[in-house]
Amino acid sequence: MTIEQLQAQHRTKMAEARALHQKIKGDLPEAEARGIEREFNLIMAEVDDLRDKIEAAKDAASTRSGDPRAPRGGDAEARGVDDGLGDGTFDGDSGAQIAPEQRCVAWAEARGQDAFSRLPVGRYLRSMVTGAETDLEKRALSEGSDSAGGYTVPTHLSARLIDTLRAASVVTRAGAKTVMLDGMTNNIARLAADPTPAWRAESAAVALSDPTFDNVQLVPRSLAVMTKVSVELLQDSINLEAELPRILAASLASELDRVALLGSGTAPEPRGIANTSGIGTSAVAAAIKYGDLARARTAILTANAGPVSAFIMHPRDEGALTGATDGTGQPLNQPAVLANIPMLTTTAIPVDGGTGTNESAVFAGNFAHLLIGVRSDIRIEVIREAFMGNLQYAFIAHLRADVAAQHPGAFYALTGVTPT
Template identity: 50%
Template sequence: MFSIPTTNDLAARKNAAEFFNTAGVKSLNDITPHRMDWKDLRAVAASAARHSRSMLDRIKDNTPAERAEEIETAFDGLMALHRACEDEMDVRNEIGNREPRDQEATPEMLARRPNHSAQGSGVDDGTEYNAVDLTDPQNPMSPANWLMRSTGSRESRSFKAWAQAKGGDQYRGLSLGRYLRSMIVGAETDIERRALAEGTDSTGGFTTPTPLSAQLIDNLRAASVVNQAGAITMPLSSDNQNMAKLLTDPVPGWREENAQVTESDPTFGNVPMAPKSLAVMVKVSYELMQDSVNLERELPRILSTALAQELDRVALLGSGSAPEPLGIVNTSGISTAAFDAELTNYGPFVTGRTAVLSANAGPTTAIIMHPRDEGRLIGMSDGNAQPLMAPKAIEEIPMLTTTAIPIDGGSGNDESTIIMGNFAKLMVGIRSDIRVEVSRSYAMDRLQYVLVAHMRADVAVQHASGFHAITGVGKGT
């Protein structure tokens, strides 16, 4: 039975009053996800995630330890509710019925979800993670089994938890921002000195310790639109790994007793995932790094946001020409409709949703577009000058925006592309280590330093017909 521990519930009530007012409840345990309407279920899940992130922003370097612990306890309670709502939505999508249900999801129903992880409720009970053998394919924490979909949470499917399971958490209490600062101004604590000693090489670069690198990757995932849309992330443990790709649906056939079973075409093939290099450079002055009160928090955010936007771009539109990964739009087998006009109604989305369903690819989990196109949708009106309402089936699909999609294509230099589909069919593979290098020779007359963050990632589409692209959106006349 779904239940939030009393300590988490009380802490959440104290630190997230706005959430309770909006939800109209006095306790997190007053919320029963399986009995909620789909729209309310999505709203509560989004609100819980939003208020959780807002609470964590209250923790500063000078926040007393007792106060920080209280906020984290409240965070864990809200995120446990968020995961329960996501679990319920996954189950309804799996059974093909989004209506409220009389009974909670059973462990067997949860286990049938393609992104299921048997790692418990997700409430942080302070348990330390010990190093485990991640090369064992039977281990649920091996890269092949550690599929991550949630964003902005500290649940067991985060890269941080994976890194802890991989080698323990000897840097507990050290933030990525503090580590980056120590690379420039020097270590001030024993834990910073240990982290720098582990990562320093003869060329002046640093390989960020895995637990700290995982923080940056989790920030990246939280900022990634394709991850919000439902893409599944997995850590890559080598330079070449294969993912299964659906080629054709199996075709069953009726047979007489003792008769031969009719052969079906092969259903799966291999998609190689070979991580490619992605890097971002940031310049910062010694004085700013030493004196700024918020740069330790902002620098990881800036790095992760920049990396996330480019990763979103290639996941959606990547050409596949080295060194760029192949994205959804250029993957053979996706359905495409050349719209070649400005949006005036929701017809193109109805067509796309039908194409995805007709391919037996599951539900459409998101529609991704440039903010310009979303603005046009919001501004559409009917014959009575009233806002044009989307059909219910389209209204239920999250519409996400990213400036990673260009709007200067086509003959009129003002066309864009909208991508929709079941994003659980998109795999994003990330190597768990991020290398951060510092140049002390750049513009030394100004005491400026250059930080270069370098990661390796790849994307793979598991079921091409699970996606639909609407091209030529906004074509000029």
């Protein structure tokens, strides 16, 4: 059976599992709910088996192509759900820059960190509270536990969490690169000014034009999120293993998006694009128009920092832009030069700023010049006592990260954007 046929079967089984899950309602009789749960578990076992076959087929294809480093693909946590990130190969070095279409999992595997590749992240989180049920879970808990009662998530599982976070991140979809960090301070060289070539006569000296280098510094800063889960949900939920990592990752991704765009740079908050010296900027003081986006694009191209990979704005402003009409009520045509540039939206951009408390900002950029530095050692703390009066546990996910604009001229901020 081909990889495509296996993937088609995998999608079919996932659709069956989702349909079963939707049948479980609060008023469903217990016996019927348990029957559906058993059927769900059988289907998910088939899903896992198909996933393993897909990975084995990819391994075989990679071996035939002569690239033994090609990643196996497939994420045990996602159970076949596409996270929007492609495959990539790395040498495992610290400081690796991971493009949006590549995966942190491949970076971890290049470092030999694949001992827990078959352990879903959600199952690992559940085992922190309920105890290990398999030898693999026992080994993962043993490797990650510390005397303070917390857990440093094993590298492969951390990489899968980071991939889930990146899939939910707007700046990553726009083109931002993820940089895997090890030390406290990480310097990344950048070219601050281009060298200038010059024509020369035969046997004449070559004109000296030194490029100007400086560095971008990434210093991991602490970002944490807490979510509470009831004892009953931990014991009985049939989809918690997928939902808990997704919820934690999505909340972290939203805040990383916010600081990447708007971070003040005042400790402990990283400095975002809006507060980076050297970016282009102009005040709109009205609803955003296609002409404003074209002006931002022109500025970035003039700085030799193109092409523009995306515009990022609040959904309110995207709606106002695409819903604008001319004097006869006809929709405005988008200029051809903007047609192939994605317009991405995020609610991480506030819309209550300025004197009228209704202003926002729109960002244009070649987001390949935006770096998101992430430490691979995510920590998870389990709070067992504080909420036990309500029979709840709390999970605290602790990530260390930083952001930096590698080339300020690659970004342009349109400020003072209003609804009308």
